[in-house]
Amino acid sequence: MGYPWPARQSHRHDPRRGVPGRALHLRRAARHQRGRRRDRCRPAQHPCRPQGRLRRRPTVSGGPQGNRPQSTSVLVRKATTLIRRNADVWLFLLVAFGASWLIALPVWTGAVSLGTPAFVILGILIMATPSLGVLAVWLTRRRDTPFRQWARATGLTLGPDRSRTAALLATALLGIPFLGAVAVAASAAVGTMRLDLAGLGLFRAQLGAALGQVPMDPRILYVVQVVQAVLIAPFLNAIPALGEEWGWRGWLLPRLLGDPAVTPPPAPGNVGAGGVNTGVAGAGDEAQAAGAGDEAGGEAAAGERRGRRVWPALVLSGVIWGLWHAPLTLKGYNYPALGAWAAVLFVGFCVIFGALLGWMRLRSRSVWPAVIAHASLNAVAGLALLLGDAAAPPNPALAGITGIVGWVLLAVVVFVAFRLRPVSAPR
Known part of the structure; x- marks a missing residue:
């Protein structure tokens, strides 16, 4: 591209500069050439006009000034990579959610009532559908892993410290x-x-004709039922509770935390979406690269990072667990007065109680304390x-362990547990 103005000679004088027109023309041409050289040296992220002035960057609607929209092909490629890397998680969720909705169809068609x-x-x-999801992942994605090793990785054993697991089992039971x-x-x-401790009006109303x-x-009958609920029912309820806990706390929580025992191995060379080696090193590689003198500091930093990853995984697994109950909670299960809104409220309870169950799982490296706690609840x-009083029955959304009051109590227990006995992601 040449100089944009005609290079004709002019003998007129510039009254502002007092130089001949030819000299003014040459100076302008030199400035133009310097501007073009500056344009070629500018980085690609700062596009300029030929004269060197900056362009106004395009504005993305709803986003900050200067963020350039990504092409559709890039977004599709990133989404495809995300799905492929987490194919086992999607398979687990498909089986768990799909089977639960399929089993709950009689409730929605009116053939079965609450x-x-x-x-x-x-x-x-x-309650058995999450375990079906774990089995589906093992059969289709991890078939080369022996089931004994898979069971140990998903918490079906008593963990490396059996005394700690026994203490947590007793704590969950009582x-x-x-x-x-x-x-x-x-x-x-x-x-x-x-409360109606003297007359037990609500208890009498539930028994109805059977009371006579x-x-x-x-x-006395209520005391007998309480003893059975505390000492006997948890072991009977543990069978269906295991169907849930093996899926949510046994497999999904460690998978979200990146536990190598349940996470599929990455592609050779950590190849990213564009086929480029990402070069991401683990905690051990970073410590080795830092040198022998910084090994302790590297391990401490890695442990701190693993601790920070726990809470996002606990919250996400709790939300998934609460949404999984939707086939029943949308019908008002657990909170009958709320109707379909019970599904939203129950997600909050699942996040808080799921954090306590997740702490037990990570603390013991076993799923059984969470199973007993779930069964006891x-x-x-x-x-x-x-x-409660039969004349004014309590609202389960407000009272009891599953109500708002129980949420606050469970939140305090979770805070104390993580404060006194912090846990971290498996490695």
Whole structure:
């Protein structure tokens, strides 16, 4: 590209500079050439006009000034890479969610109603769907891994420290009923529940006609049921609870944390989306590169990073766990007064309680403490609310361990547990 103005000779003088027109013309041409050289030397991310003035960068609607929109092909390539890298997670979610909705179809068609024996059977079958997802991942994506090794990686053993696992099992067995009792007392204290300890009106109303056939005082009968719910029911409920916990805390939580035992190995050379070696090194590679003198500091930093990864994984797994209950909670299960809004509220409970179960899983490297805690909650949550007054039944969305009061109590327990006994991602 040449000089844009005609290179004709002019003998007129410039009154501003006092130089001949030819000299002014040559100076302008030299400035133009210097501007072109500057344009060629500028970086690609700063496009300029031929005269050297900066262009106004395109503005992305809804985004900050200067962010250039990515092409559709780049976005599609990134999405495809994300799906391929997490194909096992998508397979697990497809099986767990798809099977649960399929089993819950009789509830949606009206063939089965909430609270009936048929509904209880459907609920037990639905609780097994996360385990089906784990088996599907093992059969299709990790078939070369022996099942004994797969079971150990997903927490079906008692973990490396059996004494710690035993202590957590006892804590789950007795601690969850204790939290349920404290939640009822706190609900009565804040006014979300009115107790009827003398008459047990709500308990009598639930028994109905069966109460006359039992030659026992209702208060004694309630105590017997509490003892059964604390000491016997958790072991019976552990069978269906294992169906959930093996999927959510046994496999999904370590997978979200990047546990090498359950995470598929990366492609050779850590090849990224564009086929370029990303060069990402693990914690051990970084420590080795830092030198022998910095090995301890590198391991400490890696441990701190693993600790920071725990909370996002706990929250994400809790949200997924809560959404998985949607086939039943959309029908008002657990919070009948809310209707379909029960599905939204139950996600919050699953995040908080799931954090406690996840802490047990990571602390023991075993899924069994979480199984017992889950089974114990299923046994005592509804029974504790039967201490309410039949004239003013408690709202499960506000009172009890599954209500807002219980959320606050569980959040305090989770905070104390992570504060006193912090856990980190597996390595």
